[in-house]
Amino acid sequence: MEIRSISPWKWQDERSYAQAVEAKNVTSTLYVSGxxxxxxxxxxxxxxxQTQLTLALQNLEQVITEAGYECKNIVRLNVYTxxxxxxxxxxxxxxxxVAKHGTKQATTLLEVxxxxETLSVELEATVVK
Incomplete structure (x- = not known):
């Protein structure tokens, strides 16, 4: 598998995402619920x-790992707040x-x-291998 990030500008680098991500020769895709x-x-x-974001990231990592995937292969991460x-x-x-895992994903941030219930942040991911 090959993952390529496409970013014609530099400003998104400070925000830890890519404008687009291409994944080639993928053998499987994991769609992670929020x-x-x-x-x-x-x-x-x-x-x-702060506490909710930290726990949401821990839960995201646990689901991805238990599914047999790696966080470094997240190609899309949607953030809802x-x-x-x-x-x-x-x-x-x-x-x-994101830096810890070396991820360079496409990201969308939406305020909803x-x-x-009482939740203030949700993370939805697509992961490949």
Whole structure:
């Protein structure tokens, strides 16, 4: 498999994503449902954005790993939040996670009116191998 990031500009590099991602010779694709700050017991977090983002990333990584995939092969990562202004100060947490895995994914960030129960951030990924 070969993954190629396409970014005609440099400004997106500071935001830890690529404008487009091409994946060639893929043997399988994993479509990961939105991962949030829900505990293993199914309890939705009512914690602050930093705590919820951290737990959502842990849950995302667990699902990807248990499926036999690697986070470095995420080709698309969609971020949904109920409050972009609260997410921005915590965005370095996501950027550090992306850097840790060496991921260069296409990303879309959307502010939505609400998420399930008390949740404030949700991460949806497409992973290849």
């Amino acid at each position: 991962q949030t700050a829900i505990s293993a017991d199914g309890v939705s977090s009512d914690a602050d954005m 109920t409050n972009t202004a609260e997410l921005w100060p915590n965005f370095p947490i996501l950027q550090a996670w 009116k609400s998420l399930f």
